[in-house]
Amino acid sequence: MDTNDRLSPETALGRLPPGARREQIIAAASTLFAARGYHGASMQDVGERVGMLKGSLYAHVANKEEMLLEIVSTTSRRFIDALTPVLTGDDQVSVRIRLGLRTHLGVIHTDPDAARVFMHEGRHLEGRPRLWIEEAHNRYERIWRQAFEDGVRLSEFRHDLDTTAATLLALSVGNWITTRQGQVGDITNDIADSFSSVLLAGCLV
Amino acid sequence: MDTNDRLSPETALGRLPPGARREQIIAAASTLFAARGYHGASMQDVGERVGMLKGSLYAHVANKEEMLLEIVSTTSRRFIDALTPVLTGDDQVSVRIRLGLRTHLGVIHTDPDAARVFMHEGRHLEGRPRLWIEEAHNRYERIWRQAFEDGVRLSEFRHDLDTTAATLLALSVGNWITTRQGQVGDITNDIADSFSSVLLAGCLV
DNA sequence: CCTACCGATCGGTAGG
DNA sequence: CCTACCGATCGGTAGG
Structure with missing residues (x-):
């Protein structure tokens, strides 16, 4: 507990609100886990990135695994919360799916590092x-x-459509793209729609 | 050099031909890198799996990175050698692609661990x-x-097909499947054909 | 292929 | 948030 409350604003390099410091650490971990893998990134690396010694990190997080779990569970919730309303509406299914792919790629675009950790380091x-x-x-x-x-x-798709194959196809593009970051360029709605047009053409009656 | 040449066969637990021992080590590394990631698997782990101490591994391989490089380059050659004749023939393109997906999944099926290392640990x-x-x-x-x-x-596919999207779609299914090993069940030609039927229906005129 | 060892680094802790 | 430290393990080597 900090009894040294002050009314003046913190200096630029000064103390951050306690929650913000933790978020900063998690964000640093996210970047490093994405770039080097969970076991390839050390607590020391994380410390360097936020400007403190590794031992000091333990004032904000319990251990390394907790950081991974937090990144992964936050991101998983982000995907589920964003996609559930989009995919379960009563719009035309092909509209739902086109919007679903946009939304999925949008979540990745919001925080590509976290998305990558969710999909490959969990x-x-x-x-x-x-x-x-x-x-x-x-x-x-x-x-x-x-x-x-x-x-x-609803007879919008072919009656003989292999829904398992279609599902895996939809998810895999979205996810494989995290492997090719930087090479595919910015993730835009146009890119999402390109995938949709091929995929949906393969599903429609 | 071993001057102790014998004509009698080796016992079951006895010495292996020198090349075979190396292959066994690489195979063990492959399994471990696939399961725990490159940085998550130690030389000690590899040694345990082939029944020797880690220091002894260096009689067969130069270092840890050499094992990774060998797995990755061998597997990359395997994919390219298998797919080049299939995809560049003068068959109908949709036939080539259906066979291509079968072949791609076949290469993964041959050595799932190596495929996984190639795609995720390289x-x-x-x-x-x-x-x-x-x-x-x-x-x-x-x-x-x-x-x-x-x-x-050749006007076999829609003239407005986004070939980049189609390519990424084809590759991503094949690769994402390595993430779901054990859950998707055995990789069969039927599975490959399910993907082909959705994908090709989205490409044809 | 083992023994015995190297320096470096790992995740994590105590005490302030 | 730092100092100072812990035991364990890391990849790798020398000599036999």
């Missing part, structure tokens, strides 16, 4: 957190699959 | 090897893109 969690994140992945996949199944049920 | 190489493997990735992508462009040029 597997380095162990025990209960590991199961938890796998469940989140499955929940997200189910939301997408449901949309394709709606498309078939 | 980025942990540095310097020249890193550039080399990026170039290999690009070469492979170009072979696929060329097929889609042939499809448009």
Whole structure:
């Protein structure tokens, strides 16, 4: 507890509100885990990036794994919260899916590092957190699959459409793009719509 | 050099031909890099898996990075050698692509661990090897893109097909599947054909 | 292929 | 948030 409350504003290099410091640390971890992988980035690296010694990080986070878990669970929630309303509306299914791809790529665009950690580093969690994140992945996949199944049920898509294949196809573009960051250029709605046009043409009756 | 040549066969637990021992070590590394990531797997882990102390590994490989480079370059060659004849023939383009997806998934099926290391761990190489493997990735992508462009040029595919989107779509399914190993079940030609049917329906005129 | 070892770094802690 | 430190493990080597 800090009893030294002051009314004057903090200087530029001065103390940050306590929560902000933690967020800054998590953001640094996110960047480093994305670039070097979870095991390839050390607490020392994270400390350097926020300008403190690694030992001091433990005043803000319990341990390295907690940072990974926080990045992964925050991002997973971000995807699910953003896509659920889009994919489960009562719009035309092809509209839902086009918008869904835009939204999915939009979430990636908001924080590409976190998206990458969510998709590629979450597997380095162990025990209960590991199961938890796998469940989140499955929940997200189910939301997408449901949309394709709606498309078939409402006769908007071919009755013989393999919804599993379509779902995996939709998710995989969105995710593979995180592997090619910087090479694919900015993620725009145009890019999302290009994928949609090929994918949807393959689904429609 | 071993001057102790014998005509009798080796016992089951006995010495292996020198090249085979090296291959066994690389295979162990492959499995471990796939499961725990390059930085998450130690030389000690590799040693345990082949039944020797880590120091002894250096009689067969120069260092840890050499193992990664060998896995990645072998697998990259495997993909390019397998797919080049399939995708550049003068068959109908949709036939080439269907067969291409089968072949791609077939290469993954042959050695899922190596495929996974190729696609997700190669980025942990540095310097020249890193550039080399990026170039290999690009070469492979170009072979696929060329097929889609042939499809448009020969009026087999829609003239307004976004070949970049189609290429990324094709590659991403193939690659994303390595992330879901064990969950997707065995990689069969049927699975490959399911993807083809959605993808090609989205490409045809 | 083992013994025995190297310096460096790992994640993490105590006490202030 | 720093100082100072912990035991464990890292990739790698010398000599046999």
